[in-house]
Amino acid sequence: MKRFVYILSFTLLGILLQFVVHGAFELPVIYLLKKDFARYGLGFSWSDWFLVHHIFTVMLFVLGIGLGLFAGFRFWKIVYGRKS
DSSP: OHHHHHHHHHHHHHHHHHHHHHHHHHHHHHHHHHHOHHHHSTTOOHHHHHHHHHHHHHHHHHHHHHHHHHHHHHHHHHHHSOOO
């Protein structure tokens, strides 16, 4: 049970950190798009940008879960691994 909670906590930490990364990346991009869409839009329409947003949101979410699980298992072995 202790291991499950430990790994779940790291997974939640990965999800929370992906929200921070998402926001840190998205806010400047939205600012530039609102400032001058013709210059920074890269030839995409707003609906295309929404599609890009949704794709990268899912990718970041999965990456956050994956890295959280990886870190949870890894640090479990380091902290609670075999004791000599």
